[in-house]
Amino acid sequence: MKSFTKITGTVAPMDRANVDTDMIIPKQFLKSIKRTGFGKNLFDELRYLDEGKPDQDCTGRPLNPDFPLNQARYQGASVLLARKNFGCGSSREHAPWALDDYGFRCVIAPSFADIFYNNCFKNGLLPLVLEEAVVEQLFAEMYASEGYQLTVDLQRQQVETPSGQVFAFDIDEFRKHCLINGLDDIGLTLEQADAIRAYESERRQSAPWLFDAVKP
Amino acid sequence: MAARTLYDKLWDAHLVQQREDGSALIYIDRHIVHEVTSPQAFEGLRLAGRKPWRVDSVLATPDHNVPTTVKERASGVAGIEDPVSLIQVKTLDDNCDEFGIVEYKINDRRQGIVHVVGPESGACLPGMTIVCGDSHTATNGALGALAHGIGTSEVEHVLATQCLVAKKMKNMLVEVTGRLGEGVTAKDVVLAIIGKIGTAGGTGYAIEFAGEVFRAMSMEGRMTVCNMAIEAGARAGMVAVDDTTIDYVKGRLYAPQGELWDRAVEAWRDLTSDEGAHFDTVVTLKGEDILPQVSWGTSPEMVVGVNDCVPEPALEVDAVKREGMERALEYMGLKAGQPIGDIKLDRVFIGSCTNSRIEDIRAAAAVVKGRKKAESVKQAMVVPGSGLVKAQAEAEGLDKIFIEAGFEWREPGCSMCLAMNADKLGAGEHCASTSNRNFEGRQGYGGRTHLVSPAMAAAAGIAGHFVDVREFVR
Incomplete structure (x- = not known):
């Protein structure tokens, strides 16, 4: 997995609450059996004025000029500023894949839906929670200043604005560790294979109906 | 021991390792797999040279992409007209064959929506931890189990380790x-x-x-x-488990028997x-x-009683919420203050992992019986949750009731709940749907979803607009 330590990047807005995973990446693109290539269809229904199709070349599609990601000032953005309950809805990991593939490294919001939040960490994407009032302030500053950038320092757990104001954020220690070092979860868990086997053999005794039941 | 909640008990019973930082390794008893969120996980296993930890814990079936017309289903996987969907369903078949996973393939009579198949087959049982790469996995919690959705990386993690890292x-x-x-x-x-x-x-x-x-x-x-x-x-x-739970599980295909059952x-x-x-x-x-509910907006919380009116955003004090309501009304083509009963329907969808079990089909059939679909409703489809639900409904003659009323009787799958197959809404169309999400574009580009119960959806299909099913059946 890609590691995340510290980034400084242009901020783009997704200025509405309850952005759901259907909005982040509509279902027709979930038919892909790959992990990559979803960036061009990120926010497809908001970004384009026509209906997107899988495997389509998006270069000639009509763009929605009102959508921030289509505006010159937000090009190259790597930080997405969002509202409450970002990523609600389905468990599709295609949502963080699309954000990552587009070029986002960090999403800042007052709150995230649980599954989406969890999925981000598996893909080197940092979902960062800041208080609602702070997010409101960042929105105001971003709209007021073209090319607005934020520095996100995961090691020190802080976000710094261009004026030097610093906001601390909380993050689970284990997730931070994995993200900073780009660690593969599976490899770490398999280091505990003995503990898993011990648990399993105890369960085979106490609840044998949980094993070997599903047959063709 | 201190008094524990059901969730505390399920958690404790599956704890493999508690870590100091608050995270834990929990053991997963059952893993249900479908075609959309698994291909990248299997690919990950292959790339790392890993094998599934416990193949007998996994059950797979394709559901999201499968067509629901008899014509397209007639020749199995090869008959899927959408080439991209075909590849995805075929990939699931290939992966299950390669890794030795039991799969109810497209035309297996036990095939169906993962969350219908799991409990129905007895693969999902009380006291289990159950995961699937789908957020509606919580369905299985009805059995007194800890069940939840996971992303594709976690699908791979559970396949490889039988565990999840959780908090x-x-x-x-x-x-x-x-x-x-x-x-x-x-x-x-x-x-x-x-x-x-x-x-x-x-x-x-x-x-x-x-x-x-x-x-x-x-x-x-x-x-x-x-x-x-x-x-x-x-x-x-x-x-929580009670007699209703036990009675339901008894005799199912993978449920324990004899002394093990006791x-x-x-x-x-x-x-x-x-x-x-x-x-x-x-x-x-x-x-x-609680009255019969109808959603009016683009989030499942935007819901009112059938005899209410579409709410006024102007009365909402929270600015972000107010903007959300205004945007929803615009998308839905509705006006504040409009009675719910005035909303005219273009399509009706009865199905999905929320409402496609035999009881749901029976409830809808009871409303439809002896009546006709409204002329103004372009399509009313009934999509049973599994082949076994379909067979049961047909044995009870319910399919005929729907067909006589002008409703379509389909093959099992997720269908128009998320419109990954050909079943979808056209732009601007209103749909009375028994599914679970009314997000923008969820049931088709520009489509307008109203979430309701099967009986309410059936009644709306007959009347052509929303009606209070309690009045309607009298």
Whole structure:
């Protein structure tokens, strides 16, 4: 997995609450059996004025000029500023894949839906929670200043604005560790294979109906 | 030992390792796999040279992409007209064959929507931890199990290690007291709950649904409620085990038998919250207050009683919420203050992991019987949740009731709930849908979804607009 330590990047807005995973990446693109290539269809229904199709070349599609990601000032953005309950809805990991593939490294919001939040960490994407009032302030500053950038320092757990104001954020220690070092979860868990086997053999005794039941 | 909630018990029983930082390794008993969220996980296993830890814990079936017309289903996988969908379903078949995973393939009579197939086959049992790469996995919590959706990286993680890295959630109790009025169903209950606590109300929680209303509810109804826990923000919803649970499980294909059954039942009887167990949040609703619900907006919390009107954004004090309501009204083509009964329907969809079990099909058929679909409704489709549900409904003659009324009777799959196959809404079309999400574009580009119960959807299909099913059947 890609590691995340510290980034400084242009901020783009997704200025509405309850952005759901259907909005982040509509279902027709979930038919892909790959992990990559979803960036061009990120926010497809908001970004384009026509209906997107899988495997389509998006270069000639009509763009929605009102959508921030289509505006010159937000090009190259790597930080997405969002509202409450970002990523609600389905468990599709295609949502963080699309954000990552587009070029986002960090999403800042007052709150995230649980599954989406969890999925981000598996893909080197940092979902960062800041208080609602702070997010409101960042929105105001971003709209007021073209090319607005934020520095996100995961090691020190802080976000710094261009004026030097610093906001601390909380993050689970284990997730931070994995993200900073780009660690593969599976490899770490398999280091505990003995503990898993011990648990399993105890369960085979106490609840044998949980094993070997599903047959063709 | 201190009094524990049902969730506490399920968590404790599956804890492999607690870490100092608060995260834990929990053991997964059952892993259900479908075609959309698994290909990248299998590919990951291959690239790392790993094998599934315990193949007998996995059951697979394609559901999201499968066509639901008899014509397209006639020749199995090869008959899928959409070439991209075909590849995905074929990939699941290939992966299951390669790794030795039991799969109910497209035309296996046991094939169906993962969350219908799991409990129906007895693959999902009380006391289990159950995961699937789909957020509606919470459906299985109705069995008194800890069930929740996971992303594709976690699908790979569970395949490779039989465990998940997790952090314990908080406990929420949603209690519905008293009794439901006639014509009020499990779907109305869960929509009313979401309307009350909001789509983020359960974020960070596991919800236990308790109270007289759930005790009196069938397993199918409990599954409908747990299914939509995620629409209230909670990854997991569950209902304590009682006789209804045990009766449901008994005799199912993969359920234990004989002496093992007796041992299992004894263990399952403890799957209730202890007297005095601590819940971080308690929400209470009165069953008598719940009316048939209809969603008017683009979030499942945007819901009102069938006899109400579309709410006024101007009365909302929270600015972000107000803007959301205004945007929803624009998308839905509705006006504030408009009676719900004035909303005309273009299509009706009865199906999805929320409402495609035999009880749902029966409820819809009871409303439709002897009546005709409104001329103005372009299409009303009934999509059973599995081949076994379909067979049962046909044995009861329910398919004929629908067909005589002008409804379509389809092959099992997720269908128009998320419109990954050919079943979808056209732009601007209003749909009375028994599914779980009314997000923008969910059922088709520009489509307008109204979430309702099967009986309400059926009644709307006959009348051409929303009607109070309680009045309608009289």
